[in-house]
Amino acid sequence: MAESTVSCIRQVDARPVFTIDRILGLDLNRPELRNISVNLYRPWAESEPPQQRRHTINGGHDLKTKIKEDEFKYKQHFSESYRRTLNWYIGRRPRTAFSSSQIELLESVFLVNSYPGIDIREELAQRLLLDEDRIQIWFQNRRAKLKRSHRESQFLMVKKTIANLKDFEEE
Amino acid sequence: MAESTVSCIRQVDARPVFTIDRILGLDLNRPELRNISVNLYRPWAESEPPQQRRHTINGGHDLKTKIKEDEFKYKQHFSESYRRTLNWYIGRRPRTAFSSSQIELLESVFLVNSYPGIDIREELAQRLLLDEDRIQIWFQNRRAKLKRSHRESQFLMVKKTIANLKDFEEE
DNA sequence: TTCTAATCTAATGAC
DNA sequence: GTCATTAGATTAGT
Numbered sequence A, B: 001m002a003e004s005t006v007s008c009i010r011q012v013d014a015r016p017v018f019t020i021d022r023i024l025g026l027d028l029n030r031p032e033l034r035n036i037s038v039n040l041y042r043p044w045a046e047s048e049p050p051q052q053r054r055h056t057i058n059g060g061h062d063l064k065t066k067i068k069e070d071e072f073k074y075k076q077h078f079s080e081s082y083r084r085t086l087n088w089y090i091g092r093r094p095r096t097a098f099s100s101s102q103i104e105l106l107e108s109v110f111l112v113n114s115y116p117g118i119d120i121r122e123e124l125a126q127r128l129l130l131d132e133d134r135i136q137i138w139f140q141n142r143r144a145k146l147k148r149s150h151r152e153s154q155f156l157m158v159k160k161t162i163a164n165l166k167d168f169e170e171e
Numbered sequence C: 001t002t003c004t005a006a007t008c009t010a011a012t013g014a015c
Numbered sequence D: 001g002t003c004a005t006t007a008g009a010t011t012a013g014t
Helices: A003-013 A020-025 A060-073 A080-090 A100-112 A118-128 A132-170 B002-013 B021-025 B063-073 B080-090 B100-112 B118-128 B132-170
Strands: none
Touching: A020 B118, A100 A118, A100 A132, A118 A132, B100 B118, B100 B132, B118 B132
């Protein structure tokens, strides 16, 4: 179980009272405090990775930067398999391509209810042969898109109004 | 902000064809569901809402209690999604973007104590020039993140074990 | 390039 | 407090 991880933290936790100063005084660079790693759950990664499947908790930034550098370095030799490995390394789910019929159903549901509960999402997932997770993400992104379009139209309205005011002044 | 809410509702007004039967339960078009005003305390909202305050603090009731009561009263007329829309109309707190140095301190404190008491939270708030509220929320979300990663790694372990068992059987 | 699936996390409300 | 879910901001694939 995660018992070991938990107890590790509890151990540290168990110390009596901390002031910020004391915490700041701690040498966080000590090896036992660094490289606290976390196994990420990547269900779409089918086989065992060639490398260790570990990301440091807040190492995402450095990791990404490093990967970007490598990407630039090897850009001309960028093969599909290398990209796949990179993708796995970063740990991103492969992009799902919805079919037009799937989109059609999702859009028609969105028109009526842009916040489907778990029951509706599950039903949709079953009908469309997708994970419920994909459905949820789709609705999240769809709502963001709607909101964006509203913002943009509002902006246009304001711009128009201002333009009209200017015309009025010039008359 | 009001613009998006209004057009959200207008969309429903258009009454498109329903594809999933369960959605039919929602009828946001009923007039009695509209124009329900509940003014909440949103100190970060720049201007006062145009309506009168319907809830005032009086007697032994605090604002939250009173709002809860009214919410219960109207619950039968209140669809979940309408309530949500209403809340967003009233306004969320703008998302706080922590600086990397703020995150750094927060993380270093989290490493040794993931449940800081009010005294430490206040001290952190003072140092980081943030509200104590933000600190508390940050720790809540950080704990949730840690827990999630634990769950995920456990799941992965189970998957691995099962895979190993299969390999063993096939030998 | 644009559009959008995916990710991360601050904020919220239910319990 | 946890937990699920949201919005907002971003990253990255087609």
